Amino acid sequence: MSALVPQLINLFAAVLLLLAFAMISQRRILSLIHLFTMQGAALATATALVGYATHQPHLYLSAGLTVALKVFLIPWLLHRVIDRLNVRWDVETLINIPTTMLIGILLVIFAFYLALPISQLSSSIARGTLGIALACMLMSFMMMITRSKAVPQVIGFLSMENGLFFAATAATYGMPMVVELGIALDVLVGILILGVFMFQIRERFDSLDIRHLERLKED
């Protein structure tokens, strides 16, 4: 039993990494949201497992928070946004997918190299997964750089936040509760603001177009 839990933690960490790769190779926005939801679920499971293995009850709370925010609330908001804006496809990536995957592999190697000295110093049960957390962060970062559309950028931002949360769990069994709550609040408010922005940008650029057409008519 005691040997099983650490292995399960490693398993879910690996799932997180796989999902990060799936996200950088995915062009469809709808699939991206599904992948993000799965990543949230994997993160919550891994957090709860670390909590179970180390008898840290506040990690259950943290896992619950992740489920509420990143499996239900934020994906629901994102679905609403893309429904209203009617943007289901995203074919534009600045670098083509195979190259992105190769860069992703390099990032993973770099992340493990960077995490090695830290994880040796950590006493955490999940210390081996710190490299994965860092790799998820870096890959989401790259996703934000290589996508030119707003929605994938937001998903990249959120998935970076997932990587960060996993890093906190892997390295230190999670941050103090008050900090974690504050972070969750910031992320939620940030997503709401960005959602509103997307509508406003859309509205503004449409209305600009209309004015442009009117001016042409007057001439």
Next chain:
Amino acid sequence: MDTLFFVFGIPLAGSVILAFTGHRDFARNINVAFSLGTFIAACILTAEVISLGPIFAGNRAFFIDPLNVFLVTLTAFVGLTTAIFSRPYMQIERDHGKMTPPRLRLYHSMYQLFSFTMLLALTTNNMGILWVAMEAATLTTVLLVSVYRSAASLEAASKYFILCGVGIAQALFGTVLLYMAAEKVVGPEGGALLWTNLAAVKGQLDPTIITLAFAFLFIGYGTKVGLVPLHNWLPDAHAEGPTPVSAVLSGLLLNVALYAILRCKVLTDGALASALTGHLMMGFGLLSVVVAAFFISRQKDVKRMFAYSSIEHMGLITFAFGMGGPIATFAGLLHMTVHSLIKSAIFFAVGHAAQKAGTQIMEDIRGLIKVNPMVGWGLILGSLAILGMPPFGVFASEFLILTTAMREQPWATPLLLLALGVAFASMLNRILPMVFGETTVKPLAHPPAVIPVFVHLGLGLMLGLYIPPYLDAWYRQAARMIGG
């Protein structure tokens, strides 16, 4: 102490009340009243810290020492004068149809909430809450920058959000690493993120983890300071938002972000034997000064130009703190104060100037001195002050920084002098024709707020001529804390 809770309780209450009443005519006055309340509470708090020494509050969750109390007072003061400036400014904007009632409500409420997040970031003892407050400050200012809802302001705000969001995520990772290093020494129950606990054991923190943590924290908060090459959001956010927001961004937000770096620097210096933090800060600081100075010469928009000037000055301050030592650190703190005062005064004058001319493009603003001459005088005096002309305070602090640099980092001095010279020539070249000569501007519908401009300039002048003994002692104490 109870005073502390008033310091950030007042703006928090203000933001709630203004969220309901912010569109009314009297909301401007409520905004000023709450800012005044915050300032008075900050003054009382300062008096307490001066007489009693460092204060803990809320079960050690908050901590006031000479370093942050001086920034608390400065933040509350600039918050107050900017609120006074924004009274006529927003009246004129409303008459022009740029501010509608819902936008005014959002603006006033977010203005107070922004003050709250700044003060929370300054007074908290918890490095995690510091991060949360900095991120919350980003969110409130993103809303403030986008308040005009124009295409340009939306673009600027979303760019600001994404860049600072990514930057500050790095700082969160740094905080996680810091927590990890501290947990080994303090233990998980001991409040391992409390700065005072960390400072007490900083010599025992693991150097490998701390080095990495500082790198991430520096990149993260450095994005918010606007250090080159992480500065891209700053000119856009300054130029496209309302001018009171530009004033508080330059005058307060950049300072608070730098304060966060200083707190991390103290811990890192204690844990490491090398001068890593100093080298990083000097390098990025110098790069910012030089790059920003050359960008100043290429600007057409007056607010963008002064935004680049903010990058230049934040770079100079970072460089001064990077050099370390009592004189450079003292100069850095002094420069933080005068830059904050003078730059917000300039933005007040620029805001009214742009309203008079109906544009922010410098070539189209001419002869400000003709109509409402005080705005023109404010702009020219402020520009001379920020460029380091004696007898203003910027001259004193820049002189101290340069002379220390000559002694300790002689290689950097020519670069600094070159950058300051380029900034001087190009900025004065733009500002003089704006102020003098044939006029293109119209009078303002409401009397401009010139009192805040001249109060700030007067204080900047005073700090150049004479630093009161208690202020001097205070700077010295703070400089000792940072490691001077």
